Amino acid sequence: MIGIIDYGSGNVHAISNIYKKLNIPHVITADSNELEKASHLILPGVGAFDETMRVLNESGLKNFLNEMVLVKEKPIMGICVGMQLLAERSEEGMLAGFGWIKGQVKKFNPSKLTTKPYLPHLGWNTVSMQNNHAVFNNIDQKQGFYFLHSYYFECASKDDVLGITEYGDSFASAVNRQNIFGMQFHPEKSHQNGIELFRNFAKI
């Protein structure tokens, strides 16, 4: 069962709607008792790094997720800001992230962009997949995914980079280390590619 973490950030209903159409059991909740029963976890997130991390810290979800992810090794997918929270820290805020994937979150440098618009990175862009991971099965490469962000994840290790996107320079649009996944784009708003991604994630 997919546990969609509802801590007040991110489009939980759109994600749930996709799993409903895929006939995959899922629950939207912030309750740790329920999330403990889930086989896979999804951590959505929109808005600012600190705001989002603060809610996770104060609710006790941070400690709970550390256990679920690092000890119980449940597959987890962070989306957008949810992916950025996987890092150690972000230029956008003061709080520490989960630190499950080494690296930091930085703001795009507009001087690297040659044509307008500059920021935010807004719209459909392509993701070049770095190893044949099953989570990207049946993805239409040309269609790509929808992005909406001004900050990106700078991985400390190239091994953790799962997908690369060009925007000025190239940046990690997807990350993965063992059971931990992060997607910078919005799979819940990326039509069939997003649906396939959610379907593939449920099979991990």
Place this chain on the structure above:
Amino acid sequence: MLRPRIIPCLLLHDKGLVKTVKFKEGKYVGDPLNAVKIFNEKAVDELMFLDIDASVEGRGPDFELIKNLAMESNMPICYGGGVKSVEHAKRIISLGAEKVAISSAAVEDISIVSRMAEAVGSQSVVVVIDVKQRGLFNKLEVVTHNAKKSTGLHPVEFAIQCEKAGAGEIVINNVDEDGEMKGYNIKMLKEVRSATTIPMTALGGAGALSDISSVIKEVGNIGVAAGSLFVFKGKYKAVLINYPNKDEKSALLADAGWKL
């Protein structure tokens, strides 16, 4: 590579979709949720929903509708109409819309752009700038309330202010071309593009897919939004929700000089 967005802009009136000409005479076009389902099938880039009555009627956004649209939609949604406060914006984002659009609220007090950007992030704050040509010399001016109110502001200067205040995107909506299906005002769009750096979207005037490629070719990587083009078909404007398919989209972008 980031590619230009092609965006149906749907107008809400009395919980139904309508299409206007020069901001007048709304013709009923269908049910919004149904339109979302159809656009899902067509893998549309983004959807824009504008409630054209809210500001005029002095009421806030229809939150129930927003929740349903956001849940059903497999593409990002920008919602505008009657959005007057940071609380409105927060609620709309929490209901699942990706972006919130404001228009008269930004004209009345530009600081609301900054306050909303702080609350929901710049990337989610869109300012829709309605533009009309007025007076003896057809000078461009920003208007509000379905083009009934003048502001005395020039669209390029106002666009710069919006960017400085922290808007994530500006939509330049040409009132004069609304519903006419005769093409976009490319000169005006180029002026705004020169003066700003944030994502920009053109709205008002599209009559054919070639109008969309022209804008992209002349102005660059911008969003191109259209109302009539995606809800009507043929000389007599029969209602038909439509959108370019994959091949038509590739051809359109290729015409604009865009290699996928």
